[in-house]
Amino acid sequence: MKSSERIIRGVVAAPGITTGHAVRAFDPTFISFNFKLRSDQVRPEMDRFRESVDKSRRQLRRMQVQLKKRSGPESSFLIDAHLLILQDKLFVDRIVEKIENEQINAEWAIQQVSDELFEAYDRLQDEYLRERRGDLDDIVRRLLHNLHANEQLSLKKLPYDAILVGRVIPPSTLFELRSQRVVGLVTETGSPLSHTAIMARSLEIPAVMGAEDLSGIEPGEFMILDGDKGMVICSPSKETLEEYKPRVRSGRRIPTRARATAAPVATVDGVRISLGANINFGDEVKAVVANGCESIGLYRTEFDFFRDGHEHDEESLVADYSNVLKTAKRMPVTFRTIDVGIDQKSWDGVNSNLGVRGLRFCLENQDVFRTQLRALYRASIHGTARILLPFVSTVDDLDAARDIIADVRKELDRKRVRYDSSVPVGVMIETPAAAQTCDLMASLVDFFCLGTNDLIQYYLVVDRSDQTVMHLYNPFHPAILRCLNQVYRLLEPIDKPITVCGEMAADPPSAAVLLGLGFRSLSVSPTAFPRIQQMVRSVSIAELRALANQLLNMQKPKDVEERVRAAVEAKQ
């Protein structure tokens, strides 16, 4: 049966895009995976199952002996029931048959047979009897446990490029599987702050958590996991796959030999390029420092802020931000104030790309904004902090934000709280309005940050979360190149730092275009860092400038892209 394309949404837990086959994780206590066997694996798998039945039987008999000694025969009949289930044809024989006929692993067969029985139990009118399913549940757990204890075949030998699918996947399991071909992870429970998510990020395995309902995913089903958007596409159509292909490549894990080196990054013709890292969580800072980044160019604070679905109180925010700054040593950290966008399902009811986002949200929820600002200033004495205001579309919003910042500082002064009074305040250029008027905002800010993800979406009128128009989302569109060129020309005479921090900076060809247009500071995800560093070292600014000038007059996005790829990839 060929399934049709389905999209399941969750939240971003670990970035990156990957494709692979679903391996279903079953049972949260004794995690196991369901998969098809090769024909030569069927016999050994049946033996493995029978061994686990025998082992379970021995355990139960031992238990029974002990129970009889201690409390007489009264409670030992419960064990009888368990033992009888282990020799029940309805259960054991059917599992063996399934392994043999359907060529599936023992765990999967156990799951199928027990699920059918559970269903039958649930249909019973008799409440007492319905409760007997507990005995069966107990046996299932024991069998699964013993299957694992016998031999970790299912864990140690995942059969394909596996995307783990399950309600829960414990961090230890993910860690045990790290040397396997686990390419992604999607769970129903868990948040970006769960230990599994942290583990996934440190192993650079894209992950989506809090997904709606994964029960419909078939073991072995092919899927795309988009860790950048927090969604999975099951059985993608050919068209969808085509659209994703270039991005899957760029999101692939970096081989260890391509690790970044700490030396300053300069082009072939000696132009220094500043490379920073984008992070979503404070706990990523340590890895970033180790990786030799020069700055945290973008810390998307809403991920930490909305963890567990609740805002933090000021004290814990101060502790968190202080910790981030201390861990960063004196490296500058750009804290982008809360942006609730469609990518983050963090604030119920806020899911419009054209609605209350970024600074608009903060101005409407001033308590939240003030709490965050107070925490940021209080933490600022521990390092080099910068404050970045997202999704600004008018100077009025900027004024309002600056008033609130001034107010917060006055309050801290009054209370004689120590803070760094020189914390720069910057603006995110990510709306067409801001792109057109960035020079008019210059007197109100200390630095600029160019958010290409949103800028492209609003410029090209392409909703990033809408699959049907995704193929129109293209950083090589001449409109985008001209827009970026204009922003650079407007800001060139103004001597204030500009950093580009969208995905455009993370893909070598489009990042090269940015350098050609004049930008000298990029901030990218830690995973993209090595490849961008490598790209910078292989190009010459003089050539890229000439290339950019030609691109500005090309008609079609496709031609632009081809031209750039040819020029940049030839150097790598």
Next chain:
Amino acid sequence: MKEREVVIGHRLGLHARAAAQLVQLSAKFRSTIVLVRADDAKPVEADARSILSILLLAARHGSTLQVRADGSDEDEALEKVCEYLSG
């Protein structure tokens, strides 16, 4: 094959303990032993050696079951099983 109707005499019906004991009893015979509950529109069958199927029969106290035994010791099997079920 021999068959006979029997009314469940166990106070709690064929619950876990009774079911377990029935399985253990049935295992002593060579004959196949099947229980049929026919009070619903759709008759439900259970293998007397399968605890899960007996539990799924959900036979209550006072309900009527048809017992079938088939094999070399079917008479004795039917006798003992019915004796047990009637409590």
